[in-house]
Amino acid sequence: MPEPSTPATGSVVMLGGRSEREFGVVRELGHRVVLLDERIPWHCMPWVDAHVDIGLDDWDAVADAIREELGGERPAAVLTHTEPRLPLMAYLGRLLTPHSAGPDEEAVANCRDKLRTRTVLEAAGLPVPRFALATTEHEAVAMASRIGYPVVVKPRDGAGAFGVRCCTGEAEVREAFGALGGFVPDGLPGALIEEYVDGPEFAVQTLTRGGTTEVLSVFRQRTTPPPVFVELGYEYPCGLDAARREDLDGLLRNTLDALGLRDWISHTQVRLGAEGFRVIEVNARRPGGRLVEMTTAVSGVDMVEAVTRQVLCLEQPPPGPTVPFARYTSIVFDEPGTLLYDAFVPDGEGPGSPVVELEVAPGETVRSKEDPQGGVYGRIVVYGESTDELDRAEQQVRRALDLQVVFGDGLEPAATDSREFKSCC
Template identity: 55%
Template sequence: MTGDGTIPDGTLPAGTVVLIGGRAQREFTLLHRLGYRILHLDRRVPLHCMPWADMPVDVDVDDWDLVLDVVRDHLGGSAPAAVLTHVEPRIPLMAHLAGRLLADRPGLSLQAAWNCHDKWRSRTRLREAGIAVPAFGLAGDADEAVRIARDIGLPVVVKPRDGAGAFGVRRCLSAQEVHRAASAVLADPGPGTRAGVLVEEYVEGPEYAVQTLTRDGRTRLLSVFRQHMTEPPVFVEIGYEHPSGLDRDDEAALGDLVTSSLAALGVTDWISHTQVRHGADGFRVVEVNARRPGGRLVEMTAAVCGVDMTRAVSQIALGLEVTADRPSATHALYSSVVFDEPGFVTYHTGIDVSDHALPPIVEIEVAPGEPVLPADHPEGGVYGRIVAFGHSAGEVADGVGRIRKALGLRVSRLEGLAWQEESDSREFKSCC
């Protein structure tokens, strides 16, 4: 073995984690701090990720047999310490590789991965288990989508069969809107997407994001956030708050519903991010995701319960005990940076947040002077986030307000930034 830990022929030793996809440095840093090396696989490993991995490898991640061969080649026939991904489309591949290379390791099975990733399969399994979900149907073409919508009753929601972050999701009020939305999804479903478009009942009511940790079939609720969205027809997350506003009985019922859903889908050792609507007839499960939430909901969850979901899923994949810290806050408020009009954004950089009792999160993902588009534009959506932590609703609301005032976000409206009113919504930027 050489001084950098590699074997002379270019393979990596045991103690290596296979990480599929990934964009955030912390995903890599956590594994290194736990004492493991990283074989990073992606269709095209981003340049900024290369210094974080011990061996970055470009590979066609849609060719599962090829990926398995690449892993075996680079590990010299040894089993990896774990196979892990934080990227929604690669979760089934992760489960497949883990099943082939680490058959006895607790984690997410391939069946459970598909049960969560495939929205039609999720709803079918949950309905068979007697769990409340919106009425739904799977269409192979736009005409069939219209027939399903008429059977369910308008309005309905049209969405890709798989995917994440509300991409391609649209509420439709008429048959014409259903046909147009379904045609858009079917024409450009994205790589690796399963055939068909999902048409489901639109459930009017508040939405909740529920984060959980399941070990040995026992599920623990980590956080319940009240979720705020843009007004339909498209769905962009504009904020979250903790506590959720649910009373103790409703939150217990919500926890029981999510626990039963995970059991029905076969999730016995993993984390999850589940979205639930509270309609006129009670809670209905909208989506169950076998992954951590996006945006900064991981940090919100860690603040209010002490469990870092990125670290927790890494520990589960490695067969380690899940560790937790002390919660630092009882309240948290998440406010997405979105805009109502197109134009060029200006704001103050380097604002001082030292007067906040608990350090807030302030992220703006567009530089001053760059163009922005409204939340309801196909290429607009979320341009950043502000998250404040504290010990009362007033404290966190005041924290977000002070940060927004200090930033002084402004948009200068200029001509020439018009958009097409009937664009496909699949490219909406969202966080979760």
């Protein structure tokens, strides 16, 4: 097993994880990595110092396994970058590492349960869409009528816009509620019925230390029109004027304070409607896709390193260099078919180089962006000194890729698609 780059000063217990960067930061900071998961992927083995194959649903059994693995020594911290494991992280943190920073169990529950999020924020006088909980189809229709159409139907937890649908009438509410099929597996019971806020959406990334929140990035988010919300991309700068931006920053600080998220990161979605900003989602995690790298580029702060230092009670380094303009474009398709494309080879490497990521190989089938089983198949991220420079950089990537969706003789799109989410965030 490779040795850490500096002498170990304790073990960091990590709950799940798939990214080399997540483990590498811990080792760069001089700690051993002990990975716990139900099935440890082979590709993760070289990145960790020890691993324990164990189901993570029995929390006390997990705590006992950690004690046994560490020989009774307290871990330096317990950390996860996986949102479903945040409740376990908070529990183990209280039990095994009371000295460590990080979210507590109440704050995690306030963020993961969308009903709790809205209830807490409403009680604090903060702006959220009108909402109600429905546990039956009859309740869903009644709540939608009371709130007023259009409404959004969504599960109480989950991510990536899974199961989220905008409805303009009773029949659509019944269909959307039924499509949840018992809701998200292992999720919270019931579905949220809430007011649809018509207006631009913003993705806001933050780092909170000791109750003081720093807004790292604000991206203007682009999605498909209702009824589904497939992520089309993000823009930086976000287009808000100074006064609006000040209002948004203040709203984020008040929101995280009300939810009790005092020492952690967050990815929050906010819409600007006719009555001002409304908080749509608060996620106690970093964003998905490539928004972490994009945040690093525009703020100089690496959220993976920042949250690792946070739980280890280490000082944050000064911000690195930044770029003035950035664009994230999802790779989506208007029609289904077989995807053909060429490889993209960037001219160079570095913070300003384009990022191109495709999740399907040439010759595989894709669905349209509006298809319930379709959505995002990859992403292109470009940086520059102006919007014109972003346009040129993105067009250069697209010309090199030469994306084409074609049909062969008698070939139809695959009947099923195993990808879980329609968006990254």
